[in-house]
Amino acid sequence: RKEVEQDPGPFNVPEGATVAFNCTYSNSASQSFFWYRQDCRKEPKLLMSVYSSGNEDGRFTAQLNRASQYISLLIRDSKLSDSATYLCVVARGSSASKIIFGSGTRLSIRP
Amino acid sequence: EAGVTQFPSHSVIEKGQTVTLRCDPISGHDNLYWYRRVMGKEIKFLLHFVKESKQDESGMPNNRFLAERTGGTYSTLKVQPAELEDSGVYFCASSQIREGETQYFGPGTRLLVL
Numbered sequence: 687r688k689e690v691e692q693d694p695g696p697f698n699v700p701e702g703a704t705v706a707f708n709c710t711y712s713n714s715a716s717q718s719f720f721w722y723r724q725d726c727r728k729e730p731k732l733l734m735s736v737y738s739s740g741n742e743d744g745r746f747t748a749q750l751n752r753a754s755q756y757i758s759l760l761i762r763d764s765k766l767s768d769s770a771t772y773l774c775v776v777a778r779g780s781s782a783s784k785i786i787f788g789s790g791t792r793l794s795i796r797p
Numbered sequence: 798e799a800g801v802t803q804f805p806s807h808s809v810i811e812k813g814q815t816v817t818l819r820c821d822p823i824s825g826h827d828n829l830y831w832y833r834r835v836m837g838k839e840i841k842f843l844l845h846f847v848k849e850s851k852q853d854e855s856g857m858p859n860n861r862f863l864a865e866r867t868g869g870t871y872s873t874l875k876v877q878p879a880e881l882e883d884s885g886v887y888f889c890a891s892s893q894i895r896e897g898e899t900q901y902f903g904p905g906t907r908l909l910v911l
Contacts, residue, residue: 688839690839728904729888729902729903729904729905730840730888730902731902732899732900732901735899773840779853783828783830783845783852783853783892784842784845784853785830785842785900786842787832787839787840787841788839789838789839790839
């Protein structure tokens with residue numbers, strides 16, 4: 687079983703739709719949680735950190751449930767430019783420096 | 798401010814040859830990481846430097862891989878001899894020393910072993 691599990695998709699939704707991604711992690715020692723975005727043939731880039739209290743950045747909302755070891759990302763009013771692969775990332779170890787990637791969820795927004 | 802840079806961007810070599818990848822972290826970042834993504838798989842951690850010291854090398858696949866960071870600035874990752882299964886994208890990332898700091902990724906080196 688992978689340490690970080692994501693639905694690989696692809697999710698194909700119309701522009702303006704709301705889309706939600708889920709992620710589960712198996713190691714309860716995990717300390718920090720992130721969503722990264724990766725465009726085709728590019729490097730991963732941090733989208734947002736995820737906190738238990740939930741956090742919002744514009745159209746993006748992330749949530750963490752430590753008890754269920756579950757992380758979510760919600761994208762509202764999706765744009766064509768949101769098309770990418772979204773990577774669920776979990777950090778643990780000394781200084782939370784060892785990060786474990788999920789395999790990513792592909793999102794395609796259609797006009 | 799310059800981001801993480803990696804060289805070369807692409808490398809095509811034959812099985813048995815040697816390849817050396819280079820990563821220049823963001824200036825002032827003491828943490829430097831190497832990751833690899835093989836076809837169809839998730840990105841996997843290889844190792845972590847703090848300055849010139851190897852903090853965690855638990856992800857290194859085998860002794861054909863050697864990473865160095867002499868002087869605590871740029872790092873090299875050498876694969877010798879390369880095997881077919883080493884093909885993939887090798888990412889480098891760096892971060893500041895504070896706990897939980899964001900890791901910034903380089904563009905990656907795409908390695909193809911024939």
